[in-house]
Amino acid sequence: MKIEQYRDMIYACGRCEFCRGTEFSDRCPQIFTQRWESSTARGRMAIARAILEGKLDYSKDLRERVFGCFLCGRCREECKKAAKIDIVAITKAMRADFVDRGVGAPEEGGKMTSTMAQKGNIFADSTSEHTKWAQGIKFQKGSGTLFFPGCLASHRFKEKTRILVQVLQAAGYKLDFLGDDQRCCGTPMWVTGDVRAAKQWAQDYVKKLKARGVKEIITPCPSCFRAFDEEYPQLLGLKEPPFKVRHSSQVLEEIVAQKRLPLKTSVPKVVTYHDPCEIGRYRGMYDQGRKVLTAIPGVQLKEMSRIREQAFCCGGGGGLKIMYPDYSQQVSEERLRDALQTTASVLATMCPACELNLTHAAYKTDAPLKVADVAEIVAVSAGLADKAILEPDYISDD
Numbered sequence: 001m002k003i004e005q006y007r008d009m010i011y012a013c014g015r016c017e018f019c020r021g022t023e024f025s026d027r028c029p030q031i032f033t034q035r036w037e038s039s040t041a042r043g044r045m046a047i048a049r050a051i052l053e054g055k056l057d058y059s060k061d062l063r064e065r066v067f068g069c070f071l072c073g074r075c076r077e078e079c080k081k082a083a084k085i086d087i088v089a090i091t092k093a094m095r096a097d098f099v100d101r102g103v104g105a106p107e108e109g110g111k112m113t114s115t116m117a118q119k120g121n122i123f124a125d126s127t128s129e130h131t132k133w134a135q136g137i138k139f140q141k142g143s144g145t146l147f148f149p150g151c152l153a154s155h156r157f158k159e160k161t162r163i164l165v166q167v168l169q170a171a172g173y174k175l176d177f178l179g180d181d182q183r184c185c186g187t188p189m190w191v192t193g194d195v196r197a198a199k200q201w202a203q204d205y206v207k208k209l210k211a212r213g214v215k216e217i218i219t220p221c222p223s224c225f226r227a228f229d230e231e232y233p234q235l236l237g238l239k240e241p242p243f244k245v246r247h248s249s250q251v252l253e254e255i256v257a258q259k260r261l262p263l264k265t266s267v268p269k270v271v272t273y274h275d276p277c278e279i280g281r282y283r284g285m286y287d288q289g290r291k292v293l294t295a296i297p298g299v300q301l302k303e304m305s306r307i308r309e310q311a312f313c314c315g316g317g318g319g320l321k322i323m324y325p326d327y328s329q330q331v332s333e334e335r336l337r338d339a340l341q342t343t344a345s346v347l348a349t350m351c352p353a354c355e356l357n358l359t360h361a362a363y364k365t366d367a368p369l370k371v372a373d374v375a376e377i378v379a380v381s382a383g384l385a386d387k388a389i390l391e392p393d394y395i396s397d398d
């Protein structure tokens, strides 16, 4: 069993309760939505211990306790003050054990992974749909710097993705794009526990990108960023990532620091910033988005009550949007309430999954607030996009 390697950590849990908090709504989105003691990090450590001791086995009844975790990392952050347990790694190992022992992921999770493996994207869209956002944009094949939008940015946010590329190109980055050759980064595979398929996927992708001469990857998606930068080296046993990988927040920070784009137009908006889990807690990248926002003339950054290490998840992590959409929606509406309390008219973030979830929450509750990528606000200030895209009632043609 894959959890064997975490035996010492699993037994280190002292049930201190830091991970779940005393209010069920303040830290862990799993206990917030599912309410069972077994739906907390410490509950999961007790389950893992019982499995190691042969008192419990992986079963369909147990599935929601493990696949109902958003993998947001808030518990891991809290556990740094206690037993320093890597709860996210243990949860992923448990998911892999479910698959290895033939129980499998929840049906929708399994479907997402097989769709992605067969079609190359999680939406089962055609290749032409996959690349539609890039129509009319000139890329430079062989530049060595690959722009990798990922499934969500390609399929659900065509306009936002075009705007980001316009910003990067106007700032002088020479971007290559895979076009019809682009496939999903593979994240759904390890999120749903199919590690064997994930290894093969990573191996094939590295080969393909090396053959194309890719030296660096720039992506707006924190999951794709971590896929190439962390998951591939782990899966393939590499000491270093096979390519230099940067998230768009790092590149936008560079653009601002090096003054590569004149930000002349004032954007007189109160903006709040949501920290995506996979670049925030996972990688400590809390400042990039904020530095860019505060460099834009007119923008007033007003923070939510839960930010940085304590930020509440958007509801989209861990594959929950597909596997347990009701829980996902409840969490995104809770996070939206945090944003509305600031009175900001723009909720900015830098993750297509966060943008999708929070946008759904804003539509459902008719919230007077626009969910935007930081790159869109940069584009408005640089005169590359119309200010209308930041209005709450703006809906793109996507």
Ligand code: SF4
Pocket (backbone or CB within 6 Å): 012, 013, 014, 015, 016, 017, 018, 019, 020, 041, 042, 045, 075, 078, 079, 082, 083, 084, 085, 087
């Ligand atoms: S914070 Fe860590 S040690 Fe404390 S109960 Fe949670 S998992 Fe156990």
Ligand code: SF4
Pocket (backbone or CB within 6 Å): 019, 027, 028, 029, 030, 031, 039, 040, 041, 068, 069, 070, 071, 072, 073, 074, 075, 076, 087, 088
């Ligand atoms: S990773 Fe997030 S959702 Fe999962 S147990 Fe930890 S705090 Fe809860």
